Amino acid sequence: MSFHIFKYTFKQLIKDRMALFWMLCFPLILATLFNLAFSNLMSTESFEQVKIALSTDHDLPEDLESAMKESNIFNLSYTTETEAKELLANREISGFIKNTDELELIIYDSGLNQSIAKVFLDNHVQISTTIYNIIDGNPQLIEMGFLENLSFTESYTETVPVSESMNMIVVYYFALLAMTCLFSSIAGCYAISLVQANQSAVAARVNVAPTKKLKAFLSMISATICFQFISAMIAITYITQILKVDFGDRILHIVVLCLFGCFTGTMFGALFGLLVKLKSEVKEMLLSNICMVLCFLSGLMVLQMKYIIQEKAPIIAYINPANLITDGLYALYYYDTFHRYFLNLTLLGSMGIAFCAIIILVLRRQKYASI
């Protein structure tokens, strides 16, 4: 690699207002707009337990009380019916359960908490009644271990431990980071135009020099990746430190994924520039549009799109670099394990290496039929 070319390519990118806007400022502006739009949704909504009083005037079934405690849904208190009515009137509880002739849930008005309590109680009553009826007709079932078998359930899905605090809005910011990484493709496309003599006068001059074309290309590409990576780091710092969006505690993993994203994005742009025979301006415009489409498919504009693609066309999800970045960040944030993160990282890196290999093969000893 030539440090001389690296240095000047980096300088050019810093001085290029268009590159600065699209590769650095645009993601920051978009992050700010996201923050304004989602500010009310960003706070993590924690589930509040439903406050239910159990009337002590009559005995309640023990299994109901223990089931309610185990469910962790209810905040139980024990009162007389009179006190419970008073608490209910003061909206201090959502309802109370009493056992006169049968189990009853008394509520003051309808709502989500009341519905939860009602569904839970109805379900309990139904199951209890069913079990009593079965045992009543077949008492030998108790000896056969029927009651033990009742609690036996077989799970056919793997339970993956998930992080306790999560916020789906963060996925938008992940898609934004993916877009930031992919915007390096435009600079990659420009870099390839500087080593192909049929693309620009500057490239012809570079080709005439005794510097190997691959060496020049790799130096330019390294500067591009470096510049875009710094842009991504600035975006992450801005989003987490200024906008106070919680990306979790795996920043190092996020950084590595962004580095891979910048590498693959740059190589994607360079390959596009190498294979598509159009004017530079047209190619760059097409490329920015392709980037936006890839980001759209990864959920940048509509979050559900990511899940729709994952479900209906998983192949697209696996070959879309924007989705691989978004999904890798999502996996880091959502899951305690690294399996899915490393899968995305591997796919992303492999894609970048494949692009790079094709570029090197095409560029080697290239002469042009016309300039």
Add this chain to the structure above:
Amino acid sequence: MIVKIDNLVKRYGDLIALDHLNIEIKEGEIFGLLGPNGSGKTTAINCILSLLKFDKGNIEIFGREMKPTAYPIKQDIGIVMQNVAVFEELTVYENIDYFCGLYIKDKKKRKELVQQAIEFVALKDFVKFYPKKLSGGLLRRLNIACGIAHKPKLIILDEPTVAVDPQSRNNILEGIKRLNEEGATIIYTSHYMEEIEQLCSRLAILDKGKVIATGTKQEVKGMISLGEKIVIETFNLKEEHIEKIREIPNVIDVELKENILTIKQKSGASNLVNITSFIANHDISYGKIYSELPTLNDVFLEITGKELRD
């Protein structure tokens, strides 16, 4: 021989851009490639630089075969493109340093060379300027500085004065002469015959990809029958006078256009005395009379039947 082009053929589909081109350029000369637009000058240059594939032939530079990976040969070549080839985001100094750095790795040496190039093209007051702030002439000078900063032995200039004002053009031409005096061999392409006449020690005239004449200026001009042109501003010339002038020995052609009579004659003894006597004897009133030697345009005209700038 610095450059040897042997039987070079380059086709674009059915169009033959270079048709069995044979050129030899000696060390220390300024060699001109003259021809109208589309004659194959730039294609020839691109083939010499190994930028373009060609269908047939062989190119040697410094006695070795030129190919894309001939880095030691490239080390000693400087190119000034027809289109200005600089980075818009880099200053004058940075641009020269960038391109010089592709040839010279040693930082200290490079710094000296860049300074010398800046002084050579007189851009000292503009080193911190960006290309878009430079005038057309200054931009051309920057383009030249980027091509010659590494002190190449062979400098190829492809129409470096296109769209340049006369003052900048003279500066550029003077600069090229100085480069040659400092030891560089120059290949200069242009469709301006005046530039080639003023600058080049030898030349080749190209038309439709073929060399139609090559040699020194005198040799090339000697290839045609025209030896002298006598131009007279006349006011009462009749058709019979023209016919009689045609009969004067060594006269090849006589042409009257808007009171300007042009008499072309074979090389040899001057006919100026005979012509002026004829005018005096026939009471033809006249304004100015002058004689001129054939130009490269005359050479081109006689060989191809069309003007260089057609």
